[in-house]
Amino acid sequence: AQSVTQPDIHITVSEGASLELRCNYSYGATPYLFWYVQSPGQGLQLLLKYFSGDTLVQGIKGFEAEFKRSQSSFNLRKPSVHWSDAAEYFCAVGNTGNQFYFGTGTSLTVIP
């Protein structure tokens, strides 16, 4: 069965510090992987996606993620966090049948 685990429920970082949000997935074949961000009262916005090819994926707002098949991970990173990055972040895995499975999310707080 497919599943996604985001081990960190809540993370607090200082503005300007680096960020890494963890995501582990369970999927038998090559997964389609996504990171979404949700600001309060908003829907989900796609940050980046991995389908195949280069395992380091660049996204919007300065985010990147690295697919590591051996670790079944797809961690999201940003070298320098801005106050506007405070939000909830979701990792998701999809399959060719258009089914998507989401993690429970990581809430990010940015301290000035």
Added chain:
Amino acid sequence: KAGVTQTPRYLIKTRGQQVTLSCSPISGHRSVSWYQQTPGQGLQFLFEYFSETQRNKGNFPGRFSGRQFSNSRSEMNVSTLELGDSALYLCASSSAGTGYNEQFFGPGTRLTVL
């Protein structure tokens, strides 16, 4: 292109009532998926419709149902509401049938059951 729209944005109902939520996908998108989002549970997949047919279904009771119209607009219905149905209901649309798909989300409908 206009994004995914959901109506209404907020709803307050009482236990035992039923409710219908609406979702209009991005023009040209034929797949619509519904999710329930609650604190601590993340997004739970309800069902997906493609070309008016339910193609995928999550693990929710039969009180949750949906349909899709020929213009790809979708509705979901929850009958005999329970307090635990209070949640943000998100709709997402995508273009292709299968394969590499990206979902675009609407702002959600916040349902409160009293």
